[in-house]
Amino acid sequence: MIDLHTHSTASDGQLDPSALVARAASRGVQRLALTDHDTTAGVNEARRAAADHGIQLVAGAEISASWERRTLHVVGLGLDIAQPTLVAGLSRQQAERDTRAALISERLARVGLEDGCARARSAADGGQITRSHFADLLVADGLVRNRQDAFKRYLRPGRPGYRRTEWAGLADVIGWIHAAGGTAVLAHPFGYGFSGAWRRHMVAAFADAGGDAIEICTGVSTVEQESQSARDARRHALAGSIGSDFHSPEQFWLDVGRVRPLPPHVSLAPHAA
Numbered sequence: 001m002i003d004l005h006t007h008s009t010a011s012d013g014q015l016d017p018s019a020l021v022a023r024a025a026s027r028g029v030q031r032l033a034l035t036d037h038d039t040t041a042g043v044n045e046a047r048r049a050a051a052d053h054g055i056q057l058v059a060g061a062e063i064s065a066s067w068e069r070r071t072l073h074v075v076g077l078g079l080d081i082a083q084p085t086l087v088a089g090l091s092r093q094q095a096e097r098d099t100r101a102a103l104i105s106e107r108l109a110r111v112g113l114e115d116g117c118a119r120a121r122s123a124a125d126g127g128q129i130t131r132s133h134f135a136d137l138l139v140a141d142g143l144v145r146n147r148q149d150a151f152k153r154y155l156r157p158g159r160p161g162y163r164r165t166e167w168a169g170l171a172d173v174i175g176w177i178h179a180a181g182g183t184a185v186l187a188h189p190f191g192y193g194f195s196g197a198w199r200r201h202m203v204a205a206f207a208d209a210g211g212d213a214i215e216i217c218t219g220v221s222t223v224e225q226e227s228q229s230a231r232d233a234r235r236h237a238l239a240g241s242i243g244s245d246f247h248s249p250e251q252f253w254l255d256v257g258r259v260r261p262l263p264p265h266v267s268l269a270p271h272a273a
């Protein structure tokens with residue numbers, strides 16, 4: 001079993017890298033990629049844990065990219081995490097996350113969230129601050145019922161706690177991944193709320209920018225979506241990838257390693273371990 005998209009406490013996952021690897025190993029995952037948002041900080045710990053459990057660890061990251069005034073997620077797999085171009089690129093994204101956290105916090109203060117920035121930073125505990133951290137604060141303060149509601153009412157585009165962010169462009173992000181010897185995978189093509197026409201436009205742009213693969217099977221994809229993604233991949237000569245996007249054991253509807261295998265006629269994107 002393989003799972004090439006998961007999160008730890010290095011970004012918005014709930015388990016630390018060792019606990020994530022232990023859960024994956026106990027569920028029968030033989031090859032696991034750790035792909036935290038804009039960071040590889042959990043990779044070394046995950047690698048040690050994977051060696052203890054006798055499973056393969058793929059060094060990865062899920063990198064935010066700006067495209068057509070929207071944010072896309074590009075999963076890099078098989079990265080040399082010390083490669084200078086990648087390290088410099090990720091540190092710019094991390095600075096952007098810090099700046100954005102302060103701005104989101106200012107906006108949420110107007111709707112009653114106190115001291116958001118410091119509290120989000122302390123919850124992230126040295127890891128990357130994401131909108132999920134603000135979602136949890138909104139829940140904790142009783143401003144919303146749950147995380148979904150926090151995104152719907154406050155954190156989505158057009159809502160009071162949203163701030164558009166200038167991430168690096170698609171071609172730059174793919175370039176960093178390639179510089180680090182990695183494979184660039186367009187994450188969860190059905191996860192952006194795009195129409196079919198926009199989704200196909202995005203896949204074409206990703207292929208044009210030098211991308212290698214698209215994520216076909218995720219923890220929430222339907223069989224119908226998977227066959228559409230397989231068609232999109234074939235049309236643009238892209239390979240496929242599979243990953244649950246596991247964040248937390250509380251997400252009862254998905255789990256690490258719980259992903260269908262690739263549909264026929266699509267090959268798994270090659271990547272280094």
Ligand code: AMP
Nearest residue numbers: 012037064129130131132147148151152
């Ligand atoms: P960020 O990269 O900081 O903008 O945060 C994006 C993360 O927020 C995603 O990776 C998800 O984990 C989470 N997220 C985005 N939209 C939602 C949603 N509607 N409900 C729950 N979590 C979400």
Ligand code: MN
Nearest residue numbers: 007012037247
């Ligand atoms: Mn996330």
Ligand code: MN
Nearest residue numbers: 062073187188
């Ligand atoms: Mn994502």
Ligand code: MN
Nearest residue numbers: 005007062245
């Ligand atoms: Mn993810």
